[in-house]
Amino acid sequence: MGQLARRRLLVVLATLTLALLLADLAGAGVADGVRRAGGVLLGPVQRVLAAAPRDELADLERENVRLRALAADQQERLEAAARLATLLGSGPAAGQRLVGARVVATTVAPLGGRSVTVDAGSRDGVRADSTVVAADGLVGRIVSVSPWTSDVQVVGSAGSVVAVRTGPAGTLGTAAAPAPGDAEPRPRGALTLSVIAPGAPVVGDTVRTLGSVDDVPYAAGIVVGTVTDVDPDLGQPTRTATVRPAVDVDALDVVGIVVPQARRAPRAATSGGAGSGAGSSTGPVAGGGGAR
Known part of the structure; x- marks a missing residue:
């Protein structure tokens, strides 16, 4: 041939x-x-x-x-x-401007928890302390930024504390990694929820971020997880519970980084109605701060 x-x-x-x-x-x-x-x-x-x-x-x-x-x-x-x-198209993205990114590396901390690296950085408009979400809820926050990549502190890592609202009443509290001295054991990857008594969480309650000024470091209303167990009431000033995170950090792939949107104009002033006794208008009210 x-x-x-x-x-x-x-x-x-x-x-x-x-x-x-x-x-x-x-x-x-x-x-x-x-x-x-x-x-x-x-x-x-x-x-x-x-x-x-x-x-x-x-x-x-x-x-x-x-x-x-x-x-x-x-x-x-x-x-x-x-x-x-x-x-x-998911709930965490509603009303938010997001930069899409993929997880390209992960590191397990010696004291527990995890950090991940994503393939978006300052050249993509990413800033430190930006909220990171997945389709199911909160992933964590940006802790360091380079031109092409960023490091994310995942919820549940040592030192990560998130201000939250719990249940239909929006009871204020915090969600964090279990402390070494916790009296109640927690499953691997679970969070400890703490709320101020007399507020008490209920199994099945949804835990969401409280939110921070200008969405830094956490935007408001992002699902953190679900209460799966409530610790016994021992008469302490706080009630505690176990929270199952909404996001499986062991299977992270595509995430969204919230682009903070600073308020550029003051909120409109309001005044009390007739008979209310309020004779002056109220100024802007700052939003709740988000713990880190």
Whole structure:
């Protein structure tokens, strides 16, 4: 067989291989039909190429490897885009401006907890102390920023304390990693909720961020987790409970970084109605501060 004929056969074989890869991405039904057609066409081609020089076969093998890697990369990008779309349509994203990012590294702290690195940084508008969310709720906050990456302190890490509201009444409290001296054991990855008595959490209560001035470090209303167990009342000034985090930090992939939106104008002043005894208007009221 001449060199030109062999090259044409190589092109045909590479084209059919790419068609099979694309059919796999499209679905099993499409792939089956393409495979049957490919078997009919590829059989004679493969028999002819059996006598081809070894260097041409090596070239073909390298091309097959390249095409498979290209198809796998495209599939990964499609899946990441789908997860980002889910995040943008989720509750944590409501009313927020987000910078999408992917987790590219993770570090487990010696004292417990975890930090992760994401592939967005100052060049993307990310700032330190920005809130980080996933589709299910709060991930943590940005603690350091470089031009292309940022480090995130994940909720439940040592030293991370989040001001929260609990249950329908919005009882104020804090959520943090369990302290070494806690009287009650907590499951791995759980948080300790503390509220001021006489407020008391109830199993099933949703725990959300209280929020901070200008959403730094935590935007308001982000789900932190759910109360799964309430500690006995021992007459202490605080009541404590176990919270299961909303986000599985062991499976983090696509996250959103909240872009803080500072208030540029003062809130409108209000005055009391007739008979209320209020004779002067009230100024702007600062929002609740978020613990770190």
